[in-house]
Amino acid sequence: MIADAASGVALALRGEGDPYALSRVLRQSDALAPAAVRVLGADALAPYAADHHTPAAGDEDRGVVQAALAAFPPGADASAVSVWSYRGLVEASHAFLPGGPDRWPQPPDAASGWVEADPWPRLAHRASQLAALALPGLSPALADALTTRTDDLARGFVRAVRRRDWLQAAGLGRWLARLPGVPPTLGLDAGLAFIGHMGGGDARVALHLVAARCFYGRGE
Amino acid sequence: MSGPPSAAADTALLDSVATGALSWLGAYRDRFRLPADVTTDADPNLTLKPLGELAELARLIQELHPRADVREAAAELFAFAWEQFGRGALHAELMRNEPQAVYPVELYGVFARAGLRHPAADALLTTVTGLRRWRVAGGDHTRTLSVLNAERRIGVPLHADPGAVFALTGLGLRAEPWLLDLRAAYGLTHDVFHLTDWGRARHRMAAPFAAYLRLWLPCWLEGELERELWDLVGELLAVAACLPRPWYPADVWRRLAAAQRPDGGVPERSDPADGPYRDDPFLTCYHSTLVTAFAATLARVGTDTTPDDSTGPARATAPGRESEAAP
Known part of the structure; x- marks a missing residue:
């Protein structure tokens, strides 16, 4: 289901298929829809951020997201990644869904000390898990x-590609597409294309790659 | 592995690693001895190649290591290798047998650099390296750099422009760092060794290439540590020490030191069952043990010339940014 939803988002970001509606990709009546939205995070709403998307999000989309936010709030002991990904979904709701700020929860405070403190392999792993926030x-x-930490994220990209961890590599590549100062010797565009050839069959990998291209013009 | 800070080198650890490795090499010295059929039936990968590596790296340690006992142990190994080559007579025989081959010249260059010559080899060299045939590439660009370095050591004309050849190597092209497989990794380390004459001439490495290596070495090392490929870990540590401003990754050195066995040998990989020579401690260890002694020597020399630039993980990304200014 998550793969199908990710494919739907990627299709919309490519500007293909019917105009995107989250509520059509994930129906509110489906019991698993809130969990899928929680996993996709802000990416569930990514097509609404794309230039070529004309239809605005509707009330049904709002319902799907509200159900996800209500069902899976981060607990007191939630990991930083979990809080950030929830926060990303809240931020995207404010930005892309109808209704004023009062209709959505306030973005929760999320710890960011790890960005400075993590050794680069752990930093890269966490950042890749938050690639949906690269919108x-x-x-x-x-x-x-x-x-x-751009150089360290680039090192994580290299490590992930060499380990053939395409999901981590694509997530890091998507962040690097957003960030300034990426080392030219990384070869980011060729790297993203390479990941597409090797791991693009995974819908979540493909989604990161198409987001890097759609929003930041990087990749093939 | 933590971030890529460059701490002050731990000279006690480096000396312990180097003396352990040299002790192992001394104990196994007879395994480097050439067999009677070295020029006919013997597999050169099991005879000339190990002895040539022993000569190359022992000589460097003999020249550069700050400790007299280490230099002395290395000097004995180098002298042993020269004797095994018949004080150059074997080089001459190999050139006569295979006048088109580059390896006898490369092997001779190791000794010529140290001032050890043989009249017959010198006479043959003039002819062999003067042939048009000699200018036909015998291998990839990395190997051509090796031949050029041998020519420089021996003092015969260079058969190609080293700059143009270097430009076509993995390092010269600053190839995509994520596509570094094993073969490319060994190519890259040897691009560095030939360019810098095995760390003696670090200044030959121009800033863009030093920045490229400093930026990507941490993630390459991390990968080889995960796979516990100790010979490649050692080669990459040697590369780190070949930088104009050497980098000392303390945690990687501790891991390599921990992989060294009590007898001083360093296995190519932690699980010898992975390797082709699992039943033979010499064949599973000689290369990585030599490389470890070599890397420990260069790292030790680097500490004598480099101030402590201990930095935190975030700060340590700074050298990478140099590459943005690179052409």
């Missing part, structure tokens, strides 16, 4: 913090 305008403070 225009989302979480600018996190993006700014990651900008100070």
